[in-house]
Amino acid sequence: xxxxxxLDRLVRPNILALKPYSCARDEFxxxxxxxxxxxxxxxxxxxxxxxxxxxxxxxxxxxxVYGFDDPHCVFLGVGSDECIDMVYRVFCRPxxxxxxxxxxxxxxxxVCADINDIEYRTVSLRPDFSLDPEAILAACxxxxxxxxxxxxxxxxGNCIPDEAIELICNRFHGIVxxxxxxxxxxxxxxxxxxxxxxxxxxxxFSKAWGHAAIRLGMAFASREIVALFNKVKYPYxxxxxxxxxxxxxxxxxxxxxxxxxxxxxAREKMAKELAKLPIVKKIYPSDANFLLVEVTDANAIYQHxxxxxxxxxxxxxxxxxxxxxxxxxxxxxxxxxxLINALQAYGK
Ligand SMILES: *Cc1c(COP(=O)(O)O)cnc(C)c1O
Numbered sequence: 001x002x003x004x005x006x007l008d009r010l011v012r013p014n015i016l017a018l019k020p021y022s023c024a025r026d027e028f029x030x031x032x033x034x035x036x037x038x039x040x041x042x043x044x045x046x047x048x049x050x051x052x053x054x055x056x057x058x059x060x061x062x063x064x065v066y067g068f069d070d071p072h073c074v075f076l077g078v079g080s081d082e083c084i085d086m087v088y089r090v091f092c093r094p095x096x097x098x099x100x101x102x103x104x105x106x107x108x109x110x111v112c113a114d115i116n117d118i119e120y121r122t123v124s125l126r127p128d129f130s131l132d133p134e135a136i137l138a139a140c141x142x143x144x145x146x147x148x149x150x151x152x153x154x155x156x157g158n159c160i161p162d163e164a165i166e167l168i169c170n171r172f173h174g175i176v177x178x179x180x181x182x183x184x185x186x187x188x189x190x191x192x193x194x195x196x197x198x199x200x201x202x203x204x205f206s207k208a209w210g211h212a213a214i215r216l217g218m219a220f221a222s223r224e225i226v227a228l229f230n231k232v233k234y235p236y237x238x239x240x241x242x243x244x245x246x247x248x249x250x251x252x253x254x255x256x257x258x259x260x261x262x263x264x265x266a267r268e269k270m271a272k273e274l275a276k277l278p279i280v281k282k283i284y285p286s287d288a289n290f291l292l293v294e295v296t297d298a299n300a301i302y303q304h305x306x307x308x309x310x311x312x313x314x315x316x317x318x319x320x321x322x323x324x325x326x327x328x329x330x331x332x333x334x335x336x337x338x339l340i341n342a343l344q345a346y347g348k
Contacts, residue, residue, distance in 0.1 A: 004173040005198045007224050010145060015090050020231040026053075051240040054230065058243050061250045062218060066203075068190050073220055075229040076238050080181055080204040080217035081108055084148075086229045087200065088116040091145040091175055100139045101148035102131055104155060104319045106179060109148045125321060129156040129284065133164045137171055146175040152182040155316050155327045157286035159186060169196035175225075177202060182288035184208030184260055193220045200225060207289060208260050209249050214242045263289050267330045273340045279347065281324065290329045292316065298324045301346060309342040311335075 008016060024037035041048050059071035068074070077083040092099065098119035101109045113120035123139045125131055136147060147168060151160040160178075169176045169192060179202045180188045192199045200221040206212035216238065219229065249256070267286060274280045274293055279301065282294040295301050298317035305311040314327040330336065 002170050002172070002196065002198055007197070007222075010091055010174055011228060012091060012093050015228065015232060018231055021235050023050075023053075023235065025050075047240060049240075050236050051238060051243065053235050055238055055243055058238075058246060061247060065250055065253050066190060066220075068193075068220060070223065072223045073193065073226055075219040075221070075226045075233075077217045077219065077229075077233070078237050079206060079215045080179065080202045080219075081112075082233070082237065083200075083202050083217045083219040083229075084108055084177070084179070085112045085116075086219070086232060087146050087175060087177055088112050088118055089232055090228050092116060092118045094118065097143045097145045098141070099146045099148060100136060100144055102136065102150065102153070104153075104316075104321055105148065105150045106154045106181075122320075125153075125156065127321060129153070129158050129321070131160050131164055133167050136168060140172060140174070144172075144174055146177055147172055148177045148179065150179040150181075151188065152180075152186055152287040154181065154288070155290075155292055155314070155319065155322060155325075157284055157288050157290060157292050159188070159287045162192070165192060165199075166195065169199050172198065174198065175200060181207055184256075185264060185289050186287035190220050193222070197222050197224075205246060205249065208263075209256055210259070211245060211249055214245045216242050216246050263330050266333065266336060267291060270328070270330060270336050270340070274343070277340075277343050279343060290327055292322065293326050293328055294324045295326060296324075298326055301343070302326060304346060305339075305342055309338070311339055311342055313339070 038050055040050065055076055056071050059074040059076065062074060063069065063071050075083060077086065094117035098121050099113060100121045100123060103122035103124050110120045121139050123135050149160055149165060152158060165178060175198050177200045178192060181204045183203060185208060190201050193201055200219050203218045205214060205216040267289065271283050271291060274283055279296045280293060281296060284292040298315060302313065302315040305313055316322040316325045316327050328339065
C-alpha cells in the first residue's frame with residue numbers, strides 16, 4: 001500500500017465540495033405509473049426517455065467479461081477520452097497543477113492538459129522504448145496530480161512491465177493512470193486496481209471490441225475515485241443506443257476473442273512480409289493491433305501511399321524517438337495485402 005496517498009487531499013476543493021446535479025428519478029424508487037418529471041415527449045418512443053445515468057447493469061456485464069468484482073468500481077465515459085479528461089477535471093487545478101507522462105505516448109493526454117490549463121510534463125522513454133520509472137518519479141513535484149502510463153503504448157506498441165507500474169503506484173503520492181486501450185491484444189490484467197488505491201486502469205470499446213463509433217470507454221478504479229468521476233460527468237453521458245450496442249457486443253465476447261487472435265496472427269504475418277522489403281529498416285515488436293515501422297523515407301512513403309494508392313497510415317516521423325517511422329494498423333487481410341503490394345511497388 002501507498003502510505004502517502006490521501007484521496008481527499010488530491011481532489012480539487014471545488015469538486016470535493018460539489019453537490020452534483022440530481023433529478024427526480026434519482027429519488028423515486030420502484031415502477032412509476034406516470035413519468036411527468038423530466039419534460040420528455042411521452043408520445044414518441046423508444047428513445048424519448050433520458051437514459052440511465054449509471055448503467056450498473058451494463059457495468060455488471062463488463063465485470064463478468066473482464067473477471068472484475070465490483071461494478072461500483074467501473075466508470076463509463078464517452079470513449080476513454082472522457083475518462084482521461086475526467087482525471088484533469090477532478091484532480092487538477094487549472095494554472096497550478098501538473099501531470100507527468102511518458103514520451104512518446106498518446107496525444108490526448110497533452111491535448112486534455114492544454115484544454116484544462118494544466119502543465120504537461122513529459123519524460124522520454126529509453127531509445128528501446130522501455131520506461132525508466134525513476135525518471136518518471138523524478139519529474140514529479142508537490143503539484144503533480146497524476147502520472148499517465150500507456151501499456152501497450154501508442155505509438156511504440158510495447159507493454160510496460162507490471163513491476164514498473166507497481167513501483168510507480170507505490171512510490172507516487174497521486175493518481176496513476178494506466179491506459180490499456182490495447183490491453184485486449186496482449187492479455188493485460190486489471191489486477192493493479194485491487195493492489196493500488198491510486199491506480200485507474202482505462203479500457204475502451206474502440207479497438208479490440210470493434211466499436212469505436214459507439215464511443216464507450218471504461219475506467220476501473222476504487223469506489224471512491226469512481227464516485228468522484230460520476231459526480232462530475234454529464235448526467236446522461238452514455239446514450240441508450242451506446243448501451244444497447246455495447247450489450248450486443250458483450251454477448252459475442254467469444255467471437256471478439258477469436259478475432260483478436262486473428263489480428264495478432266495477421267500482425268505477425270505482416271511483420272514478416274514487411275521485413276522482406278528493402279525500404280523497411282526496422283519493425284518494432286508490438287503487443288497491440290498495429291506495427292511501428294521505420295522506413296527509408298517516412299514522409300515520401302506516407303505521401304505516396306496516401307496519394308497514389310489510397311492507403312492511409314499514420315506518419316510518426318516527427319514524433320520523439322520515432323524518426324522515420326510509420327504506424328500501420330492491422331486491417332482486413334485484403335487491406336494488409338494492398339499495403340504490402342503498394343510498398344513492394346514503391347520506387348520501382
Ligand atoms: C485509441 C486510444 C484510446 C481510445 O480512445 P476512445 O476515446 O476510447 O476511442 C485511448 N488511449 C489510447 C492510448 C489509444 O490509442
